[in-house]
Amino acid sequence: MGNVCEEHIFSSIFKDNSKTVFNYIYYKFGNEEKANDAVQEAFVKLWENCAKVAPEKARSYLYTVANNLYLNVIKAEKVRLKYADQHSNSINQESPEYVLEEKQFQKKLDDALDALPENQRTTFLLNRIDGKKYSEIAEMEGVSVKAIEKRMHLALKTLREQIDGI
Numbered sequence: 328m329g330n331v332c333e334e335h336i337f338s339s340i341f342k343d344n345s346k347t348v349f350n351y352i353y354y355k356f357g358n359e360e361k362a363n364d365a366v367q368e369a370f371v372k373l374w375e376n377c378a379k380v381a382p383e384k385a386r387s388y389l390y391t392v393a394n395n396l397y398l399n400v401i402k403a404e405k406v407r408l409k410y411a412d413q414h415s416n417s418i419n420q421e422s423p424e425y426v427l428e429e430k431q432f433q434k435k436l437d438d439a440l441d442a443l444p445e446n447q448r449t450t451f452l453l454n455r456i457d458g459k460k461y462s463e464i465a466e467m468e469g470v471s472v473k474a475i476e477k478r479m480h481l482a483l484k485t486l487r488e489q490i491d492g493i
Contacts, residue, residue, distance in 0.1 A: 332377035
């Protein structure tokens with residue numbers, strides 16, 4: 328296998344990982360701008376250290392660097408996660424009662440997700456929104472698959488307690 332310093336290998340690593348690293352940080356930060364900054368900075372650091380990082384280690388290096396950047400920023404400010412209302416752009420032909428119920432449910436869900444500990448929220452969103460397997464999330468977080476299973480179990484338990492119909 329080649330070297331991360333080779334442009335086509337670096338480019339391939341970027342193409343394969345930038346979106347997931349972005350989502351990973353976005354779910355933690357709840358801020359697109361900060362997530363973009365962290366991803367860009369992580370890739371800059373990878374490029375600066377390309378001779379020291381083996382291509383097969385590049386992905387975990389990116390998650391580690393991006394996560395450390397996140398931790399540094401989070402120390403400076405406490406950020407609440409905002410979720411885009413996925414239904415706001417769709418034209419809805421439903422009854423006003425249905426629309427109201429849906430908005431109330433979305434608000435309940437947002438509040439419940441907000442209240443989860445950060446590691447449970449991140450695990451839940453990576454699994455349910457990005458379709459990541461527990462093993463992939465465990466690799467990103469640097470923990471065991473068992474730990475991810477426990478986080479997911481606790482997140483689902485909490486969400487079920489707070490919201491009917493999940």
